[in-house]
Amino acid sequence: MTVPFSQACENNKRPILAHLQNVFKAGSTVLEIGSRTAQHGTFFAEMMPSIRWQPTDIAENMPILVEALAECKLTNVAPPVMLDVTMNPWPLDAMVTNAFDGVFSANTLHIMPASAVEFFFAGVGKALAANGRLCVYGPFKYNGEFTTQSNADFDASLREKYPLSGLRDFEWVDTLARAQGLSLVSDFAMPANNQMLVWQRGC
Secondary structure, three states, X not given: OOOOOOHHHXXXXXXXHHHHHHHOOOOOEEEEOOOXXXXXXXXXXXXXXXXXXXXXXXXXXXXXXXXXXXXXXXXXXXXXXXXXXXXXXXXXXXXXXOOEEEEEEEOOOOOOOXXXXXXXXXXHHHHEEXXXXXXXXXXXXXXXXXXXXXXHHHHHHHHHHXXXXXXXXXXXXXXXXXXXXXXXXXXXXXHHHEEEEEEEEOO
C-alpha cells in the first residue's frame, strides 16, 4: 500500500508544533484522534521526545495508519488503536483511569457529523486526566459567521459531498467542552484561516 501524503499536514505541522510545545508538558501522554497518515503524530513525537503519543483512527483509515507507522522507530509512539468517537466506551486501556494528559485532533470536527462531535467531547471528558488539555486544530465559524470567504466556500463544497459535514460554530463546541468541565485557555489564529483551540480541565 502507498500511504497517502497530506500536503496540509506538511504545511501546518510546524505552526502547530510551536504551540503544542507550550500546551503539552514534558512527560505527558497524548491521545491523537484522527491520525490517518501519521504525519502529525510522528513529527510531534520526534520534536517532543518526552511526550508519549497514542495514534488512533476510524476503522476505514486503520490500514493507512498502520502502514504509515510500519517503519516508525520512535519509542514514544504507541501502536495505533482503532477509535470511532461514537463508540461507548472508547476502546482504550487508559480510559479506565482517565490517564491522558492531553488530547489532540486536527481537521476532524468539520468532517464528522454534528452528532459525532457531541460524542467526541463526551469521550474526551472521560479520557482526560485532572488538569488535562484538549487541543483542536481546524476552521471554525464565530457568531454563526465564516471568518473568510474561502472558509465559506470550503464549507459549501464539503456539504455538497457530505451533507452532515461542515464548519462548526465555535460557541457550540465551546459549550460542549464546558459541559465536560473544560475551560478555554487559548484560541490561536493559525495559517490558512484555521484556529487552534485549547481547553483545560480544572482551571
